[in-house]
Amino acid sequence: MSAVVLPDRLPDADVVRTQLDRLAAELGLELSARKDGRVALVRADGTAIAPWRDNYLRRYLPHLPMPGEIVMFDRSWYNRAGVEHVMGFCQPDEYARFLADVPDFENGLIADGIKVIKLWFSITRAEQLRRFIDRHADPVKSWKLSAIDLASLDKWDEYTKAKEAMFRHTDLPDAPWTVVKGNDKKRARLEVMRHVLSLFDYGDKRPEIACAPDPLIAWPAARLPEPMFDDDAPIARQAPMNSVDQRLLATAR
Numbered sequence: 001m002s003a004v005v006l007p008d009r010l011p012d013a014d015v016v017r018t019q020l021d022r023l024a025a026e027l028g029l030e031l032s033a034r035k036d037g038r039v040a041l042v043r044a045d046g047t048a049i050a051p052w053r054d055n056y057l058r059r060y061l062p063h064l065p066m067p068g069e070i071v072m073f074d075r076s077w078y079n080r081a082g083v084e085h086v087m088g089f090c091q092p093d094e095y096a097r098f099l100a101d102v103p104d105f106e107n108g109l110i111a112d113g114i115k116v117i118k119l120w121f122s123i124t125r126a127e128q129l130r131r132f133i134d135r136h137a138d139p140v141k142s143w144k145l146s147a148i149d150l151a152s153l154d155k156w157d158e159y160t161k162a163k164e165a166m167f168r169h170t171d172l173p174d175a176p177w178t179v180v181k182g183n184d185k186k187r188a189r190l191e192v193m194r195h196v197l198s199l200f201d202y203g204d205k206r207p208e209i210a211c212a213p214d215p216l217i218a219w220p221a222a223r224l225p226e227p228m229f230d231d232d233a234p235i236a237r238q239a240p241m242n243s244v245d246q247r248l249l250a251t252a253r
Contacts, residue, residue: 017031024041028043028044029041029042029043029044030042030043030044032046056080056098057077057098057101057102057105060073060077064109064114065114067113078102078166078170080094080095080098081095081098081099081102081162081165081166081169081170082159082162082163082166083148083152085162086152086155086158086159086162087148087151087152087155099165099166099169099170100169102169102170103169103170103172106170106172106175107172107174107175109175110174110175115199115200116174116175117175117178117196117199118170118175118176118177118178119177119178119180119192119195120163120167120177120178120179120180120221121180121182121188122179122180122181122182123181123182123183124183125156127182127183128153128156129153132145132149132150132153167221167222171220171221171222176220176221176222177220177221178195178213178218178219178220178221179218179219179220179221179223180192180213180217180218181216181217181218187217188217188218191213191214191217191218192213192218194209194210194211194212194213195212195213195218197209197210198210198211198212198213
């Protein structure tokens, strides 16, 4: 039986409820009356569900690449392991479930032929503060400075612990994390491009460009703790750039 809606007439409540009950049953769920008179969708054991939480990773499925496509996700994919966990925006069990679910989810993508590349741009605490000051002072960038950003300034250690826990649980053999030293944005971007190009075979590939990144700028997340580096001399200990690097860096600028 289906509900029929006529102009200027509400559908029959019993008919609608029957249809909703049927749809819920098809999902293994039930409708339950709440104390406030409203109706909640619950599991067979009576526990409430929150579809927006249960489908946290599934919401990305419509945006995954088709053959031959490249799709870039920002850090929101991993927000539950970072900002949501540190700032208390999710429950401990939701955080634990996320870390447990991610490996299966990403391994499923890999099994479907999708190459998963995970990059973590790492900056020092002083550089983080400098960028926040720059955003605060520049009206063009002020929109990038949120209350959450400001609150994070006092939670450097908590975010570091969360990041390391995320690496331990989600650094997969076929989808490893690569940490990129990001104080020098342009050099970091150059090494990321080199890293990504090195992972694929394609026509006219130039090995002097598409090769492993500078190990002093990009390294596997398994190398914990991260190498220390000096804010005042971010490139001093790195190998000098060859002519190809210099041309690419000049183009990036």
